[in-house]
Amino acid sequence: MIGITSYGAYIPWHRIDRKGYLNAFGGFAIPGEKAVAGFDEDSITMGVEAGLDCLSNIDPRTVDGLLFSSTTSPYKEKQVSALMAMPLDMRADIRTADITNSLRGSTTALGMALDGIRAGSARSMLVIASDRRMAAPSGMTEQGLGDAAAALLLGTENVIAEVKGSYSISDEFAGMYRADDDTFVRAWEDRMVMDESYAVIMPEAINGLLRKCGISTRDITKAVFDPPTDIRRHGRLAKDLGLTPAQVADPTNIFLNVGLLGSAMSLMMLVSTLEDARPGDRILLASYGNGADAFLLEVTDAIRHLGKRRGFKRHLESKKVLTNYVDYLRWRDLIPLEAARRPEKHHISLTANWRERKSILGLWGVKCRRCGTPQYDNGAMSTGPIRICAECQAKDDFEDYCFARRKASIFSFTHDMLAPTIASPASVVLVEFDGGGRAFFDMTDRDPDTVEIGAKVEMTFRIIYVDRGYTNYFWKARPVRVKEA
Amino acid sequence: MPGSIKDKVAIIGMGCTRFGELWGKGPGDLVVEAVSDACDDARVEVKDIEAAWVGTLFSGMGGRTISEPLKLQYIPVTRVENACGSGQEALRGAAYAVAAGVYDVCLAVGVEKLKDEGSSGLPGMQNRTGTHYESTPPGMFAMMATTYFKRYGLSPQEGKTMLAKISVKSHHNGMLNPKAHLRREITVEQVLSAPIIAWPLGLFDCCGVSDGAAAAIVTRADMAKKFRPDPVYIKSLQISASPTSGRMVSSYDYTHVEEAFRGGMAAYREAGIKEPRKEISMAEVHDCFSITEAVTMEDLQFSPRGRVKEDIEAGTFNLDGKLPVQTDGGLKCFGHPIGASGIRMVYELYLQLQGRADKRQIRNPKLGLAHNMGNEPYAPVVSLCIVGL
Numbered sequence: 079m080i081g082i083t084s085y086g087a088y089i090p091w092h093r094i095d096r097k098g099y100l101n102a103f104g105g106f107a108i109p110g111e112k113a114v115a116g117f118d119e120d121s122i123t124m125g126v127e128a129g130l131d132c133l134s135n136i137d138p139r140t141v142d143g144l145l146f147s148s149t150t151s152p153y154k155e156k157q158v159s160a161l162m163a164m165p166l167d168m169r170a171d172i173r174t175a176d177i178t179n180s181l182r183g184s185t186t187a188l189g190m191a192l193d194g195i196r197a198g199s200a201r202s203m204l205v206i207a208s209d210r211r212m213a214a215p216s217g218m219t220e221q222g223l224g225d226a227a228a229a230l231l232l233g234t235e236n237v238i239a240e241v242k243g244s245y246s247i248s249d250e251f252a253g254m255y256r257a258d259d260d261t262f263v264r265a266w267e268d269r270m271v272m273d274e275s276y277a278v279i280m281p282e283a284i285n286g287l288l289r290k291c292g293i294s295t296r297d298i299t300k301a302v303f304d305p306p307t308d309i310r311r312h313g314r315l316a317k318d319l320g321l322t323p324a325q326v327a328d329p330t331n332i333f334l335n336v337g338l339l340g341s342a343m344s345l346m347m348l349v350s351t352l353e354d355a356r357p358g359d360r361i362l363l364a365s366y367g368n369g370a371d372a373f374l375l376e377v378t379d380a381i382r383h384l385g386k387r388r389g390f391k392r393h394l395e396s397k398k399v400l401t402n403y404v405d406y407l408r409w410r411d412l413i414p415l416e417a418a419r420r421p422e423k424h425h426i427s428l429t430a431n432w433r434e435r436k437s438i439l440g441l442w443g444v445k446c447r448r449c450g451t452p453q454y455d456n457g458a459m460s461t462g463p464i465r466i467c468a469e470c471q472a473k474d475d476f477e478d479y480c481f482a483r484r485k486a487s488i489f490s491f492t493h494d495m496l497a498p499t500i501a502s503p504a505s506v507v508l509v510e511f512d513g514g515g516r517a518f519f520d521m522t523d524r525d526p527d528t529v530e531i532g533a534k535v536e537m538t539f540r541i542i543y544v545d546r547g548y549t550n551y552f553w554k555a556r557p558v559r560v561k562e563a
Numbered sequence: 564m565p566g567s568i569k570d571k572v573a574i575i576g577m578g579c580t581r582f583g584e585l586w587g588k589g590p591g592d593l594v595v596e597a598v599s600d601a602c603d604d605a606r607v608e609v610k611d612i613e614a615a616w617v618g619t620l621f622s623g624m625g626g627r628t629i630s631e632p633l634k635l636q637y638i639p640v641t642r643v644e645n646a647c648g649s650g651q652e653a654l655r656g657a658a659y660a661v662a663a664g665v666y667d668v669c670l671a672v673g674v675e676k677l678k679d680e681g682s683s684g685l686p687g688m689q690n691r692t693g694t695h696y697e698s699t700p701p702g703m704f705a706m707m708a709t710t711y712f713k714r715y716g717l718s719p720q721e722g723k724t725m726l727a728k729i730s731v732k733s734h735h736n737g738m739l740n741p742k743a744h745l746r747r748e749i750t751v752e753q754v755l756s757a758p759i760i761a762w763p764l765g766l767f768d769c770c771g772v773s774d775g776a777a778a779a780i781v782t783r784a785d786m787a788k789k790f791r792p793d794p795v796y797i798k799s800l801q802i803s804a805s806p807t808s809g810r811m812v813s814s815y816d817y818t819h820v821e822e823a824f825r826g827g828m829a830a831y832r833e834a835g836i837k838e839p840r841k842e843i844s845m846a847e848v849h850d851c852f853s854i855t856e857a858v859t860m861e862d863l864q865f866s867p868r869g870r871v872k873e874d875i876e877a878g879t880f881n882l883d884g885k886l887p888v889q890t891d892g893g894l895k896c897f898g899h900p901i902g903a904s905g906i907r908m909v910y911e912l913y914l915q916l917q918g919r920a921d922k923r924q925i926r927n928p929k930l931g932l933a934h935n936m937g938n939e940p941y942a943p944v945v946s947l948c949i950v951g952l
Contacts, residue, residue: 419682420699427691434692453811457695457942468808490710490817494702494761496684503762504697508706508810508817516813518696526762531713542694552694 080195081240081375083202084231084384086132087349088124089336089393090115091523091559096221098403103216110334111399112224115210117409117500118522118540121148121227122158123551125208126165126539128227128342130483132204135385136231138166142200143173145191147183147207147341149256151176152549161551162206164439165482165539173200181254181367183207183341184228189371191232192241202233209340212410214262222307223263224337228345228390238381239352239361241373245287248369251275254307268307276306276366280315283370284362291374293360295320302327302351303364303372304343309333327351335394341367350390355381392560398525409500418498426545433462441537441553443515444476452479452515479515481537485558486511488533493526507555509535519555534558567833572658573787573794574779574950576605579910582775582898583744590622590676591632593776597903598633598672601778605790607668612780614639615670616656618649619902621686622676629672646937647851648802649673650777650905651946655800657781667782673907674776675900683772685901698761701769703939704852705761710817711854712763715869719763725872726853727754730767732881733850733889737896739882739922744771744898768853773898777906779913795913798834798930799949801826809941818869820855822945823862823934830932830947831864839864843886843949844928845915847908849936850893859934860888882923890915890923905946908933912950 093111100107115124125146133141144166146159159174173194177183184207191203208227213219232241253271256263265271280303288294295301301321305312309329316326327347332339339346344365351361359377364370400406407413436442443454444463449470466473486509497504505521507529521529522540535555542550578600580593588596594617602609615638617629626640645652650673657669680686684699712722731751737743749767757766787794803826809815827839836842846863850856857875860866865886866874874880880888891897891911894904912931914920930951937944 420684421680421682421686424691424693426693430691431693438692438694451812455811457690457810458807459690468806468811469814490706492698492702492705492709492761492763493759494698494705495758496699496701496760497697499697504702506696506698506702506706510813514813516811516815518698518810520696531709545693550693 079237079240080192080234081237082230083233083236083238084132084136085349085352085389086128086229086387087346087389087393088127088131088227089113090119090124090225091396091398092116093397093399094403094406095399099221102403108221112337113226114406115225116522120152120541121150121208121210122152122162123539123541124210124225124227125206126162128208128229129162129166129204129206131388132229132231133166134387138168141168141202141204143194143203144168145175145177145187145203145205147177147187148209149179149181149340150210151178161439164435167440167480181341182365182371184345185365185371188230189244189246195232195234202231205230205232207342207345209342211340212262215412219263219265219307222338224339226336226339226342226346228342228349230345236380237378238384239375239377242376243287243291243374244372245283245290246369246371247279247283249279250368272306272308272311276311277315279370280364280366281319283372284319284364287372287374297360298325298362299359300327300351301325301362302344302347304347304366305329307338346390353389353391357381388560396559420498423543426548426550428548438552440480441482442478442480445479446470446472447475447477448472452511452513454481454515454517456517456519481511481515482553484511484513485534485536486555488529488531488535489516490531491529505529507535509555519553521556522554523556528557568658568662568800569798569833570796571662571784572781572797573784574913575782575787575790575794576601576607576780577778577910577913578604579742579777579907580775581742582773582900584678585774586678588774590674593676593774594629594632594672594674597776597778598670601780605780607780609633611668612638612670613666613668614660615672616641616643616653618643618653618673618905619675620644620646620649622674622902645944647901648905648935648937648944648946649902651935651948654779654906654909654948658797658800661781661783667786669781670778671781671906672776672778673903673905675902676774677772677900678774701764701852702761704854705764707817707858707940708763708854711858714816714818723755723763724751725875726768726857727751728875729853729856730754730895733893733895736882736890736923737892740891740897743892743896744773745896764852770851770894771896771898773900775898775900775903777903777910779906779909793917795916795950795952798951799830799947801830801833802944802946804944805942807942815941817941819858820862820940820943820945822943823859823936826945826947827863830949834949840886842930843932844930845887845890845925846932846934847893847911848888848934850889850895851899863934882925887925890920890925905935908935909948909950916950916952
């Protein structure tokens with residue numbers, strides 16, 4: 079049996095209340111909120127979060143590949159799935175690929191992963207879709223777009239949703255696009271996009287799948303397909319397909335609370351559907367963008383044993399609504415700002431970063447074999463591995479020790495108003511990891527008022543800063559996002 | 564038992580520029596001014612100097628930092644750097660050379676020109692991976708206040724009030740010092756209502772960012788009285804470099820500076836001091852931030868652990884107290900040109916011991932201690948110098 083073996087998702091903590099657009103620009107505001115990646119988040123960091131959620135009780139070293147789908151990779155030239163494999167703690171002998179440029183990249187990646195498993199070249203593959211698209215300020219498109227990520231693990235063991243069939247269509251049409259040098263998305267007249275493309279291509283793919291699988295719309299428990307920019311047209315398509323409202327995974331909830339999520343949209347809708355799915359459910363998954371991909375899934379008994387994920391629902395509940403739209407403009411570098419009157423940051427050495435990649439990207443430290451003390455050194459002048467134990471001074475007698483998934487408690491903190499951070503004050507914490515080890519970290523996604531000695535934190539993969547086009551990623555501490563029951 | 568520097572080396576001349584935002588002066592300017600003052604004070608000429616040491620963090624490279632502006636004629640010059648403790652490092656080099664019997668007259672200079680940067684604070688010091696947490700020096704010391712308040716049960720208000728009194732005292736002393744950067748009285752209320760720099764530290768909890776230079780001429784103790792009747796003798800020179808484990812292991816409490824404690828113990832041993840609180844007449848400590856001074860009082864055993872508040876409230880460290888501290892205003896008000904500070908501290912002790920401290924003069928001092936610290940509280944290099952008559 080081949081299919082989905084796990085799922086995960088990530089929704090940034092920060093939301094914009096769309097009424098904020100009224101205050102900023104006047105005009106009309108779409109109801110609800112949208113999720114916005116923080117100043118230190120991008121499609122890579124969100125994707126890593128979704129991947130970690132997906133692998134929350136699964137050994138990442140059993141996974142044979144990572145396919146990353148995004149239209150907003152920070153690089154035009156450089157693979158990022160290889161980078162993401164480091165914080166996800168995946169093996170080196172795996173297949174990694176970036177499926178970029180396409181809004182249906184997630185389902186394309188899904189198809190490729192399934193093909194690889196079916197062909198026997200991988201036992202399991204991780205698919206992550208993540209987007210942080212931008213539309214120019216003040217337009218309706220801006221109000222619609224949201225930032226988020228979703229992940230699926232595909233494999234042959236403990237399958238929670240078997241893939242019964244797939245069908246794809248390719249179709250050339252410049253409905254929505256972003257040129258190589260564009261910052262913001264561009265769209266052709268939406269009425270034509272919907273009438274001549276979405277309303278035509280999606281039924282073709284969905285009906286093609288149903289025909290291929292020998293079933294009809296009546297046999298579908300839930301139809302999960304992404305909406306066009308005007309989400310009302312999603313309902314019309316469902317009706318045209320002959321689906322009853324109960325059979326349709328309604329994107330309204332996601333749209334009104336998170337937004338249109340680019341290449342992550344269809345997988346986020348699927349994750350949200352799987353969260354409520356029961357064994358035996360037949361799920362139709364379809365995704366639109368220069369054609370369409372459609373899949374038929376059947377939920378198995380194994381879904382009962384998957385274990386809890388933060389997924390869609392629990393991430394959705396944990397949020398901070400921005401009171402000031404200007405914060406968003408500042409985070410995305412969309413308005414010129416006076417530089418902080420502080421000394422300029424040094425350039426990053428890519429040599430030092432490469433040498434330390436396991437420690438920086440994977441948050442790997444060491445544990446002394448002599449005295450048993452776990453250690454992570456953030457802040458050394460000399461960059462290099464820990465050679466001498468900080469506790470007992472034993473030399474070169476360590477085993478590797480990963481701090482990435484460990485929770486910690488705040489030992490001390492400050493809120494530094496002087497530090498030239500994008501989101502002042504810079505909250506810096508010295509934390510004690512559960513199980514031992516102490517280190518300094520920047521703190522993110524926090525209300526300064528709630529930071530106190532003893533408070534629990536967890537680690538999150540973030541952007542530190544960008545230097546000459548190179549995005550420097552590292553880990554930060556944040557308050558535990560979802561309290562365990 | 565290792566040997567001791569005690570009474571082997573004497574300071575026979577010192578000089579110090581005014582500290583402050585000296586826009587019109589370059590580092591060489593400051594060096595020439597401080598060294599000329601020191602030579603005049605010692606009644607020697609620059610050509611009498613046999614070897615020299617200079618401490619600076621940002622304002623020079625190599626011995627040329629001073630040989631160039633002073634046009635020293637081919638003598639040995641060593642540039643040393645020990646972060647904010649670079650000044651005392653220069654003095655250590657010069658004193659040890661004299662004690663070794665290699666030279667008779669040596670020069671130690673500390674200099675820093677910070678106000679050429681176009682921004683406040685110190686130039687960036689991140690590591691090459693660019694992953695260093697985004698905290699400034701005030702932030703790293705602020706975290707010591709956070710843990711200190713917590714450990715000793717002080718509310719933020721109580722803790723900040725305790726620290727405010729430290730700054731009020733230093734401002735009073737700075738006001739009396741014509742060479743100080745910040746010369747005005749402040750009140751506890753002003754300190755408490757000042758903008759936060761890094762919680763819980765506010766503006767008046769932080770020292771001045773200044774330009775300046777200070778210099779000392781040292782000679783063999785047995786030769787000292789040929790130069791002047793009232794030389795000041797070095798009783799101890801100690802330094803303790805951190806393994807920087809404090810940010811990595813749980814045993815560090817972040818309410819004290821282990822290097823200051825150990826360096827202090829070593830210094831007292833070298834100087835033959837048994838009861839520092841009674842025997843030390845005065846101290847110039849590295850009060851880069853108010854919390855640093857508070858904790859240092861405990862590290863140097865002037866106050867029992869966790870009880871510096873009682874001494875602060877009793878006025879023990881005030882100019883008229885039992886153990887005056889920062890009689891010249893300290894880093895807080897004299898200012899903190901990094902490389903110069905360590906020698907500036909000794910300059911004040913030197914003046915006080917010779918009875919030349921004018922309005923700041925304390926009564927009958929015998930022994931003075933200077934405590935110079937570089938880097939963060941969990942990872943510093945701390946140097947200590949005890950001088951006396």
